[in-house]
Every structure is written in structure tokens, then in C-alpha cells.
Amino acid sequence: MAKILIIDDEPGIRTTLADILHDEGHRTTLCESGEEGLAQYAREEVDLIILDLWLPGIDGMAVLERLRAAGAPPVIVVSGHGNVDTAVRATRLGAYDFLEKPLSLERVLLTVNHALADRRLREQVRDLRRHLTLEELLIGESDVMKKLDQQVRSAAPSNSRVLITGENGSGKEIVARNLHRLSHRAEQPFIDVNCAAIPEELIESELFGHRKGAFTGAIDERKGKFELADGGTLFLDEIGDMSLKTQAKVLRVLQEQTFQKVGGQQTITVDVRVIAATNKDLEAEIGGGSFRSDLYYRLNVIPIEVPPLRTRGNDIVLLAEYFLRRFAAESGAPRKKLSAGAATKLRAYHWPGNVRELRNVIERLAILLPGETIEAEDIQLGTRAEAVAPIAANLTLKEARDEFEKQYILARLKELAGNVSRTADALGVERSNLYRKLHAYGIRVERP
Ligand SMILES: Nc1ncnc2c1ncn2[C@@H]1O[C@H](COP(=O)(O)OP(=O)(O)OP(=O)(O)O)[C@@H](O)[C@H]1O
Ligand SMILES: [Mg+2]
Known part of the structure; x- marks a missing residue:
């Protein structure tokens, strides 16, 4: 069943169209002018609009333009017999199709069915896009990432709570989104709450909602994230930053699956899967008294x-x-x-900010660098305080030795303003030897 808005000034056509569409199981709303049609569309969403182009008052073409600008669903226009120009103009303005008067009922139904099928397809495409966006693609073929992928795939379909740990920028949120996408709840909402970003006095209302007038500023009744996530997944990000008071409240919801709004009496029951994430060592936080161990055990099922x-x-x-x-x-x-x-330089670096840092470095290069090829020298890593960036455990001994030697030479050269003789002295090697190495590593010496 679809909701169809019919805008036509001839009562006979309105009722004929309404009759055949009702027979097909659709619901219709009838309007006799463009003004009325636009007002009705603003009030209620519909799946399809049938619009006569010859209307008293605001003309059909202008109505069509406004509907398209408002992102309306497909619009089928009705035009006088033989009025091909108008029909073409309407199609250019985004009309889905046109029907000629006198109306053939068979053709009306066919066009309506096509338009509705087309709309459903578009919605499906949009949903698919929503389900696997680029922000959910987990890139990686290393053994550790294959293992992570397996863990995500086996944990996703269960209803168990998951606690995701990992350093800053390592991809905890992407993992959470994949757990949701691959679960039975994928069609239901994924709601995330950044526990570190919400001020302490607001977090309860954020999580559980509030009644109108519960506190100053509570002008309207509001749903909390637990209620919004009903049937779906609630992602509690940065859980390690949640205050002890809020931890106690969250623990109660996890135990009982029920809660009350701030200022409310009524008990609300929800079906929510909780996924939490933190870059903190929660066991250490428990030791330090800033995280509840009972909450930790509830969250850390997988x-x-x-x-x-x-x-x-x-x-x-x-x-x-x-x-x-x-x-x-x-x-x-x-x-x-x-x-x-x-590539070697990127692999050699220790990436304290993980994937987010890599992404930022690459974004900068992609935007700022004029050439087509990114050379090792173009890449600035780490802080300036680190003359030689720490080298990660991804290289063979030879690669690591070369990388270190190259970076070390570069750092000393820079200190000594590009003076090769003084650098050779400082490094305790022959000048010719240093030149050979500079050449081998592709280091060009720029003297100020
Ligand atoms: N394996 C991956 N493939 C593609 N993109 C990734 C991958 N891991 C992370 N990213 C991207 O890196 C950025 C950081 O990832 P994400 O936000 O998931 O990290 P995080 O662990 O939640 O970070 P934080 O601890 O700072 O909250 C995001 O832009 C994300 O899209
Ligand atoms: Mg995050």
C-alpha cells in the first residue's frame, strides 16, 4: 500500500484516479489546487504525487519545481492531449513520467506501479549505502587483522555485550559499527554515546531521557539513548571516562533492562545490545578506584x-x-x-596515533604535495623533538638498519646546516663514504 497525493482541479479526474488507486489498495489524498497540494505535502509525507499541469492559481510547472526542490517522491504529471512540449519540459524539471488526457486507466496503473517500484529501489540503495559506508570498511590483511575480523564475525550475531579495547585511533568505533552491521539488529538503530564528551550533569538525561520540566532547561519530554537504541545497539564510547555515579545507573539498566526517565515515575523496558569501548586499562582503573568492577564484568562478556x-x-x-x-x-x-x-618510512614509524594519525598524514600529503609521487623526504612524522623516529617492528633487520642509518644521517645533516664535511666528522666516517651513503639513500644536500 502506498500513499498517493492527487492534485487536479477537475473533480471527475480526481475521483476516477482515486477509485482505481483504492482498488489497487493504495491510499489517496485529493487536492484541487497547487497551493492546497503544496500545503498538504508539507503536512504529510507521501510515496507518489500525481500532478495536473493545468491548474488555476499557481501553475502546475511551478508546483513541480517546488516539489522537486523539497525533495519530493516521484511526481507523475498529467497534461493535455498532444502537448508534448509541456511534457518534455516537465520531465526536464524532474517529473518521473507524464500521462496524457484523456487518461487511459491501464496506463495510469502501469506508470504508478513503475514509479513506486523505482522509489522502493532507490530507498533500498540508500539503505544499503547506509549499512556499509566507507566508515565501516576495515582495511587490513595482516595476521592480527585477520584474527580481529574473525572475532568480529563470530561475536556479531550473538546478543552478548562486547568490550572493545585499543589505543587511540586504532579503529574501535569501526569495529563497533561492524559488530552492529553483521548482527541480527542491523536493520535497527546503532546509537553512539561519547561518555567523555557529555558533561556530567547532562549524561543521565542523555542516556535515559527526561520528562518535561524535570530540570531547568527540560522544556520538552525527551527520549534518551537507551530508548532510541531499542531493538538495536547502544555504543558506549570512552566508557573509562564515565563517572562512578553514572556507572552505578548504567549497571542497574544492564542488570534489569529497565530504567526511568529523569523526573519520571514510569518504568521503561528496552531490548538493547550494549557495546562499550575504551583506550584505558580498565583493570588498572578498577585498582585505582575509578571504575566499578561489577560494571566491568557485565560489559566485558566478549x-x-x-x-x-x-x-x-x-x-x-x-x-x-x-x-x-x-x-x-x-x-x-x-x-x-x-x-x-x-612506503618503508611509513612502515618503520611507530604510529602512536594509529590509523587516525596515518590518515591525517596521508590527507596532508594528498592535498599539499604538488607532484604525483610521494617521496620519503616529503613525509614528516612525529614531533620535531624526535630527531630519529622510533622504528616499529615491521622491518627486516637490514631494512631497519638502513632506515635508522638514513634518518640518523638526515638528522645530523640538518643540525649541521647541510655541511657534509662537518657531518662526516661528527659521524666519524670519511667524507667520500658519507657521499656514497647520501647517494644510496637518495638524500639531496641543500645548503642554505
Ligand atoms: N582498518 C581500518 N580501515 C580503514 N579505516 C580505518 C581502519 N581503522 C581505523 N580507520 C579509520 O581511522 C579513523 C579512526 O578510527 P576510529 O574512530 O574507529 O578509532 P578509535 O579507536 O575509535 O579512536 P579513538 O580512541 O580516538 O576514539 C577513522 O577515520 C576510521 O575510519
Ligand atoms: Mg573512538
Whole structure:
């Protein structure tokens, strides 16, 4: 059954259309002018609109334009016999199709069915897009990431609570979204709450909602995140930053699956799967008295640990290439490539900010670098305080030795303003030897 809005000034046509559409099981709303039709559309969403182009007052073409601008569903226009120009103009303005007067009922039904099928398809595509957005794609082929993927796939379909731990920017939120997407609750809402970002005095109302007038500023009754997530998944992010008082309240909901709104008496029951995440060591927090152990055990039914980026070997390069592809696609600019030296430099770095840091580094290069190829020298990593960036455990001994040697030479050269003789002295090697190494590592000496 669909809801169809009919805008036509001829009463005979309105009722004929309404009759055949009712016979097909649809619901109709009838309007006799453009003004009335627009007002009705603003009041109630419909699945399809049938619009006469010849109307008293505001003309059908103008109505069509406004409907399209408002993002209306498909509009089928009705035009006088032989009025092909008008029909073409309407199609250009975004009409789905046109019907000629006198109306053939068979053709009306056919066109309506096509338009409705088309709308359903578009909605499905939109839903699919919503379900697997780029923000949910977990890139990685390393053993640790394969293991993570397996854990996510086996934990997702169960209703168990999951506690995701991992360093900053390692992908905890992506993991949570995948757990939801691959669960039986995928069609239901995924609601996330950043426990660290909400002020202490608001978090209860945020989680449980409030009644009108429960506190100053509570002008309306409001649903909390637990209620919004009913049937779906509630993602409690940065759970380690939740106050002890709020922890006690959350614990009660987890035990009883019921709660009350702030200022409310009525008990609300919900069916919510809770997934929590933190970059803190909760066992240490428990030891320090800032996290409740009973809440920890309730949340930590299935633990999932997201590995730090520096342990993912060549995934670093895969991710960098993936981000280069994405930024190129988003900006329309040609995709930049990584030189072999640049790839090694990325793999060698220890990535304290994990995937988020890598993404930022690549984004900067994608935007700022004029050339097509990213060389090792173009990449600035870490803080300036670290002359030689710590080297991660992804390299062979030879690669690591070369990487260290190269970075060390670069750092000393910089300190000594690019003076090769003084750098050779400082490093205790022959000048010719240093030149050979500079050449081998592709280091060009720029003297100020
Ligand atoms: N395996 C991956 N593949 C593709 N993108 C990823 C991957 N892991 C993380 N990202 C991207 O890196 C960024 C950080 O990921 P996310 O927000 O999930 O990390 P987090 O662990 O929740 O970070 P924080 O601790 O700071 O909250 C996001 O933009 C995310 O899309
Ligand atoms: Mg996060």
C-alpha cells in the first residue's frame, strides 16, 4: 500500500484516479489546487504525487519545481492531449513520467506501479549505502587483522555485550559499527554515546531521557539513548571516562533492562545490545578506584582488542594507499603514488596515533604535495623533538638498519646546516663514504 497525493482541479479526474488507486489498495489524498497540494505535502509525507499541469492559481510547472526542490517522491504529471512540449519540459524539471488526457486507466496503473517500484529501489540503495559506508570498511590483511575480523564475525550475531579495547585511533568505533552491521539488529538503530564528551550533569538525561520540566532547561519530554537504541545497539564510547555515579545507573539498566526517565515515575523496558569501548586499562582503573568492577564484568562478556597499527606490518602501506584512493576520489584530483622509500618510512614509524594519525598524514600529503609521487623526504612524522623516529617492528633487520642509518644521517645533516664535511666528522666516517651513503639513500644536500 502506498500513499498517493492527487492534485487536479477537475473533480471527475480526481475521483476516477482515486477509485482505481483504492482498488489497487493504495491510499489517496485529493487536492484541487497547487497551493492546497503544496500545503498538504508539507503536512504529510507521501510515496507518489500525481500532478495536473493545468491548474488555476499557481501553475502546475511551478508546483513541480517546488516539489522537486523539497525533495519530493516521484511526481507523475498529467497534461493535455498532444502537448508534448509541456511534457518534455516537465520531465526536464524532474517529473518521473507524464500521462496524457484523456487518461487511459491501464496506463495510469502501469506508470504508478513503475514509479513506486523505482522509489522502493532507490530507498533500498540508500539503505544499503547506509549499512556499509566507507566508515565501516576495515582495511587490513595482516595476521592480527585477520584474527580481529574473525572475532568480529563470530561475536556479531550473538546478543552478548562486547568490550572493545585499543589505543587511540586504532579503529574501535569501526569495529563497533561492524559488530552492529553483521548482527541480527542491523536493520535497527546503532546509537553512539561519547561518555567523555557529555558533561556530567547532562549524561543521565542523555542516556535515559527526561520528562518535561524535570530540570531547568527540560522544556520538552525527551527520549534518551537507551530508548532510541531499542531493538538495536547502544555504543558506549570512552566508557573509562564515565563517572562512578553514572556507572552505578548504567549497571542497574544492564542488570534489569529497565530504567526511568529523569523526573519520571514510569518504568521503561528496552531490548538493547550494549557495546562499550575504551583506550584505558580498565583493570588498572578498577585498582585505582575509578571504575566499578561489577560494571566491568557485565560489559566485558566478549573482549575484543584492536591491535595497534605498528604491529600490522604491510597493512600500513595498504591503508596509506586506500586513503590516497579515497582522497583522490573525493577531490577529483589524480591519485598520488608512494615511492618505495616512502612506503618503508611509513612502515618503520611507530604510529602512536594509529590509523587516525596515518590518515591525517596521508590527507596532508594528498592535498599539499604538488607532484604525483610521494617521496620519503616529503613525509614528516612525529614531533620535531624526535630527531630519529622510533622504528616499529615491521622491518627486516637490514631494512631497519638502513632506515635508522638514513634518518640518523638526515638528522645530523640538518643540525649541521647541510655541511657534509662537518657531518662526516661528527659521524666519524670519511667524507667520500658519507657521499656514497647520501647517494644510496637518495638524500639531496641543500645548503642554505
Ligand atoms: N582498518 C581500518 N580501515 C580503514 N579505516 C580505518 C581502519 N581503522 C581505523 N580507520 C579509520 O581511522 C579513523 C579512526 O578510527 P576510529 O574512530 O574507529 O578509532 P578509535 O579507536 O575509535 O579512536 P579513538 O580512541 O580516538 O576514539 C577513522 O577515520 C576510521 O575510519
Ligand atoms: Mg573512538
